[in-house]
Amino acid sequence: SQQGEEDPQALSIQEGENATMNCSYKTSINNLQWYRQNSGRGLVHLILIRSNEREKHSGRLRVTLDTSKKSSSLLITASRAADTASYFCAIYLGAGSYQLTFGKGTKLSVIP
């Protein structure tokens, strides 16, 4: 399967702590994206990192990409209760491909 695989499957932390989620994949990609899904709601795009980028920041989010290891990580700093959600990585292969391939997600619980 080409899909991204998130690790861990579930993560529980205290408010204010940092949360790190990892994603591994098996094939060459054009870009990798992270999405958040709150309970019972739609997916929201968080950040996109291209294959020629190594690190990207957006507010309290930091994403890294290591194409040699075919892995990415999402770091959420100073977590808040509102960050409680499932986080998915999705890979986009690029030319000739139309779809995003999602992993199974990491369920993050931030305890107030």
Add this chain to the structure above:
Amino acid sequence: GAGVSQSPRYKVTKRGQDVALRCDPISGHVSLYWYRQALGQGPEFLTYFNYEAQQDKSGLPNDRFSAERPEGSISTLTIQRTEQRDSAMYRCASSPRASGRSFDGNEQFFGPGTRLTVL
């Protein structure tokens, strides 16, 4: 501005009935995608439209599933002769650019989904 909308939000049907799920993408978005998401899983690709052209339907599970986007805007996913295994959340997404090219960012904007339950 308005995001992607889907209707109905919930659909309960009996096995063997046909259902039609509607997606209204963000105005002006070229690309439209359908995904299916089982509980505890990530979305699984079903099909992709570039304007009105269905360019990839490789994810449709079988010939009971079909989709159309006749005017390049609203799309309908139809499931004929529904079965219990079709029960899932069906999600639609749109993107401002065409997909399939090397430098396409392909960020997708998702709708709230339609929860389909087949009894």
